[in-house]
Amino acid sequence: MTLTSNSLISDEAIEQPRSALPPQADPQHFVEEVGLLFETTGLPRMAGRVFGWLLISNPPHQSPGELATVLQASKGSISTMTRLLEQIGIIERVSLPGQRRDYFRIKLNAWSELSKRRMEQVVAFRKVAERGLLLLQDEPSERLQRLQEMRDVHAFFESELPLMLDRWEQFRAQPPADSP
Amino acid sequence: MTLTSNSLISDEAIEQPRSALPPQADPQHFVEEVGLLFETTGLPRMAGRVFGWLLISNPPHQSPGELATVLQASKGSISTMTRLLEQIGIIERVSLPGQRRDYFRIKLNAWSELSKRRMEQVVAFRKVAERGLLLLQDEPSERLQRLQEMRDVHAFFESELPLMLDRWEQFRAQPPADSP
């Protein structure tokens, strides 16, 4: 099972009795790890598997069919998950010239897109806090403390996170000294 | 149904045919909103309801029994959810002197606790990226780009987030000028 050429697809490696490789050298294991990781963020495990495979696949673009084969999932599932990941903005569809159909690959700015998603959650928290304050507008201020804190924290994050992303972009552009 | 005294509990407001108040003036509606909000973060809706009620309840501490009544949930569910929220670190148990049992209320530093949780996720992402790099350690560097980016982004966040939290603590301590 040579990893470099993703021979998983051509030879019947997928029928192997569950790889005897140590976990840290097993691509399937890595894919499952990403699946679990995605689950902790509320996304379906299969979406994580797709993303996980695209992180290590060779070439970096893979067709739906290839994904279905490698991940041993139904075509339907792959279709749904790629649509989801595309909508979230962390993978994209590429149609190579001459090649028959389209492929998926991880977007260059996948991580800033994911951060935007997290940002939306922060905004949602602030807004709910504000609705709560509206609800208690005639109450004594001590009763409002909990909601005010909730609003202020999230408003603060809301202003800071974009700055942090900017800093990251800068950092990436010219890695200062001993960056890997 | 007077909100100030939480008369929801004493009179049978809970049996009302679904409040005729406009949504922004309806505590039940607020509680449901927080429930949905929590669901987007992967936590059970009922946990969000409990937290939502504790955000607006008077007094700020509520007994399991009260929670069960107001939220129209089983005692078992309340027990599970308060345990979860306590474990996460965003509510705490308080035993008032003389009073018969214990109550729950939102912790003062609930939001920094929640941030810690998010932080843990960032760490998990970095670690998975590193395991991926280990897997591809003998591959040409161009193949590693996706995983390197994933690791670097999260390592960056990992270093920045604590600083941001520090800044928030400072900001809260002495709100500069026209803070609410």
Added chain:
DNA sequence: CAGGAAGTTCAGTAAATACTGAACAAAAAG
């Protein structure tokens, strides 16, 4: 110490959600 109120545990159920597989659609090859 008995009786009762309040809370927790846990087995079972209801509801939500991920996933499959078959039918359909679109496109390329023969």
Added chain:
DNA sequence: CTTTTTGTTCAGTATTTACTGAACTTCCTG
């Protein structure tokens, strides 16, 4: 134009997960 390959849609199923309710435990009160 037919056949084959590839992808999508969608109805149905399986699995997971939240939630309930009954039994048990703990702790007050008389």
